[in-house]
Amino acid sequence: IVFMGMGEPLDNFEFVMAAVHIMNEQQGFDIALRHMTLSTAGLVPGIEKLAKQNLPGIRLAVSINAPDNETRSRLMPVNRAWPLETLKTALSRFPLPHKGTFLFEYILIKGVNDSPAHAEQLAAFIHPLPVRLNLIPCNPVPGLGFESPSDEQMNQFSQHLVKQGIFVIRRWSKGRSVSAGCGQLGRSR
Template sequence: MNTTTDKRPELRDLSPARVQDLVLALGEKPYRARQVLQWLYQHGATDFAQMTSLSKGFREKLAQAARLANLEPALVETSSDGTRKLLFKLADGHAVESVLIPEEEHSTLCVSSQVGCRMGCAFCRTATLGFKRNLRPHEIMGQVLAARRLADADRPLTNIVFMGMGEPLDNLEAVNLALGHLLGSHGLAMSQRKVTVSTSGVVAGLPALAAASPAALAVSLNAPTDELRDRLMPVNRRWSLAALKQALLAYPLKPTRRITFEYVLLGGVNDQPEHAAALVRWLQGLRAKVNLIAFNPHEGSEFARPSDQAVEAFQGLLIERHVTALVRQSRGQDISAACGQLAGKEAGGAHVTLP
């Protein structure tokens, strides 16, 4: 059927309540909706024919009323450290990337939320693509389900970070729905601590994110003064560091939770002792931990990698002032798949590193 005239909804674009409405409208009992949801998320069905606990008649009715898209990576590149970059071709020909990162006993997936990005961060390869379109919830879930199938059996996919292409809070409706599927008991029932949404500082989206989801929050900060942040991240011209801090102070964090701040160190730009001191001052009052990431230059980039000494000194200054600061290594550098810099051939990427 031609998708441009096809009005059937994608099942993974629907909330559980709307799946129930659909099932009831097809003349089925409510428990059938629970079965459909199990097939969609626990089993990750890629085709209606796999839903074998449903009668053939119901499957046919369901297939007439709704669609079930499936994403398979068109390309998988594996780094020497085991990190895999997954390239997905979408139905309209656009492409997005995810990065599947193996850890000791689990895997983490860095997902994309948009094709391209409109935020224009100066150090980001995705920004050079401009903005193409928002991803829909089923396209976000498609990345997750494909990665779950690919993850090693002894390193199951347990952690998701929204740090791929795009600004999640610029596509909040779809991201919130996908978060519902990731965290909800009808869906993948993942731990709230293990699903992280990273924003460049879209202050207007924070209350709606907090209201919709208890997922962990990360902020891609990268500069401790408005002057510098205005230059590196145009979002700061709309919402200054003061506005961002005010919104974060009001963010309803559970008592044991902290906000992760990602700080990409750009050689000679934001990696000096005065920047560390200003960062410490700005963080005062926030329950924070900082991930420091040495910039990994991509072709055409105006920025350089900081020296190892500068990275170490920056971290030391934060720790001295009692700020938790970790130096994160970019993963999958040999395939340009470091989460936060998906500098691929067809696409490019985004925020930063693991929370």
């Protein structure tokens, strides 16, 4: 079960926690916490609040999308309130199970966050956190001006991270034609 999509799960903390408990309880759906993932854009107070819950094994996915504060703030206004350094501190305090990892999501946008320097900065940000990185090509939306990188650019970015010891998963979206794909940073009107 993944709490993700349009809307920020940690902005709706009480109701999301109620859903997690119902899904997890034996009288509910009896789904183990290790089979649940909460996704966030990086709401540090929500991450800190989640860390204090007794939810051993729940997974945390974090949308990163840029390795520097200037670019990330442009793409994700949440970064203005909780910049990358603050986010990393909160993540370093988050209780992971033995051999547990964070799932980072990074939408690769041609000419915005896809350079070798960005890959180097991203690797530096990730270390020493235990992370699996979902690398997702941007799904373009008319009027936003964002483009997908080429397969070659995706490969180069991915390989640079792999050489730095980062576990990378390349994701492909299936909702592009209806403006509903993973990696969609907006929608057409």
